[in-house]
Amino acid sequence: GSGAGYVFDNVSNALKLAKLLAGKTWEKDSSVTSIGYLGSQLLLQEHVNALFKIEKKEHDTKIMVTMPDEAVDNLDLLKNLMLEGMKVARINLSHGNRELWQRMLDNIHLASETLGLPIKIYMDLPGPKIRVSGISTFNENNGKWVSKKSIAIKGEDQLCLRKDGFKGNTANLPEIDINTIPQVSVSLPQIIDDLQIGHRVFFDDGAIEAKVVSKSSESLQISIINAYKGKLRPEKGINLPDTSLSLPSLTHEDLELLPFVGEHADVLGYSFVRKPEDVARLYVELQ
Numbered sequence: 326g327s328g329a330g331y332v333f334d335n336v337s338n339a340l341k342l343a344k345l346l347a348g349k350t351w352e353k354d355s356s357v358t359s360i361g362y363l364g365s366q367l368l369l370q371e372h373v374n375a376l377f378k379i380e381k382k383e384h385d386t387k388i389m390v391t392m393p394d395e396a397v398d399n400l401d402l403l404k405n406l407m408l409e410g411m412k413v414a415r416i417n418l419s420h421g422n423r424e425l426w427q428r429m430l431d432n433i434h435l436a437s438e439t440l441g442l443p444i445k446i447y448m449d450l451p452g453p454k455i456r457v458s459g460i461s462t463f464n465e466n467n468g469k470w471v472s473k474k475s476i477a478i479k480g481e482d483q484l485c486l487r488k489d490g491f492k493g494n495t496a497n498l499p500e501i502d503i504n505t506i507p508q509v510s511v512s513l514p515q516i517i518d519d520l521q522i523g524h525r526v527f528f529d530d531g532a533i534e535a536k537v538v539s540k541s542s543e544s545l546q547i548s549i550i551n552a553y554k555g556k557l558r559p560e561k562g563i564n565l566p567d568t569s570l571s572l573p574s575l576t577h578e579d580l581e582l583l584p585f586v587g588e589h590a591d592v593l594g595y596s597f598v599r600k601p602e603d604v605a606r607l608y609v610e611l612q
Contacts, residue, residue, distance in 0.1 A: 331362040389413035389447060397428045403436035407444060413592070414444055418582055419451040430589055448586045449594035450579045453572045455563040456512040457528065463505035475558040476507050478533055482549040486526070488514035489543065511563065519568050520545055527564040528557055574603040575610065583610055
């Protein structure tokens with residue numbers, strides 16, 4: 326937000342010092358406009374005001390805290406968070422249900438009213454959940470597939486991503502020659518169609534990186550490139566940065582939740598936006 330405006334000045338000053346220490350001459354590149362730290366802050370403020378159509382001279386940082394399940398009935402926890410500076414309470418709609426969220430909201434507002442401290446409510450729509458739904462490995466001793474809670478992962482390992490909910494059933498193996506490599510089923514089968522050979526696949530917030538090496542109608546073979554964590558587990562998220570997904574940004578569940586969000590939230594979190602039409606669709610649904 327503010328670094329880019331004065332980074333040129335910082336780099337220039339460092340180069341100047343290094344050259345002078347080495348007994349060399351120094352001339353600053355006058356062709357590059359540098360606005361400095363203060364100028365960068367003022368420019369950032371102008372942009373914020375233009376974006377949000379407001380007129381303010383200063384903008385304060387807001388502390389946002391994701392609400393744990395304890396926020397449902399622990400009033401002291403919420404009071405302490407607000408006293409320590411929490412200005413925004415985030416409720417992740419991927420977890421829980423309306424009854425739990427409503428009790429959480431009631432408790433948040435009670436804490437706010439008791440302390441006389443304002444609080445904003447931020448709600449995240451679940452969106453399409455791309456996750457590992459199951460992992461199975463082949464037991465060479467008895468020739469059977471076994472469902473696993475985790476598998477060890479290292480570079481150059483091979484995995485098979487599958488559309489179906491493979492739970493050790495050998496009757497529906499993928500068409501590609503996978504031998505006995507671990508089988509990983511995914512929560513949204515559509516991604517198997519959208520992924521192409523050479524595309525990258527990230528697991529667990531980027532901790533494990535792989536790429537697609539072969540493909541069939543029902544499955545993909547992927548090769549691990551980097552593994553910054555040694556294990557892969559079910560329920561871990563999958564990210565596909567190279568893939569144009571055919572999934573809707575607003576799922577059926579999101580649409581059902583919008584009235585509840587519109588009634589209770591000050592800020593709406595909307596993930597998986599890929600094109601302007603996704604935002605336009607949200608505004609239509611909100612109206």
